[in-house]
Amino acid sequence: MNIDENILHSFGGESIRYKAKEFIFREGEHSLYYFQVISGKVKLNTFNDDGKEFIQNILGKNQSFGDPLLFIDRLYPTNAVSLEAVEIIRMPKSNFIDMLQKHPDLSLEMNACLSQRLYYNSLMVRNMASQNPIHRLQGLMEYLKSYYDGDCQHCFPVELTRQQIADLTGLRVETVIRIVKKMVNEEIIKLDGRRILY
């Protein structure tokens, strides 16, 4: 979801800046806001019993989070942590609902966004259930690429560290490093220095 900044502000959205590695909200807290990223990156993560991190998603500019919980009364299922210095617009739930009522077009767009997220989530679940690590990585890249405008082959830059890819796929860094090299050999991806192009 990407809503015009002016509209967000006119309905009580406030700009907030976070430094790197700050919690924007924590798992188990009550959800009270809609969040939209203006600049920087945010990750949604959880930790398993062993303390291993699992990243559910990484959001960048013009992407929103917290919105699936705007329409239901549940607690946050994940933490939201800034990966770097970020600027975010935060809008209280009630204001958001009010905004949707006064902007039916946004309401429709919201439906489309939630639908698309649902759709890609199901694809991700399939890929992540795969025992084949190449499929896991490729599925992740396919998902990330879906937000990307360009259309050429092997030119979508995956702006993630190998560690982040590992935390997103449930694999180990070393495995990711080795799989990446294998995928380069099989010409599934290309490298620009260390950057992965899919």
Place this chain on the structure above:
DNA sequence: CCATTAACTGGTC
């Protein structure tokens, strides 16, 4: 620069 972070390698289970 130096210190931190990320990428990589090799070996064991």
Place this chain on the structure above:
DNA sequence: GACCAGTTAATGG
């Protein structure tokens, strides 16, 4: 593949 140990390369103040 996970897990561990150790090295090298890149990044940033």
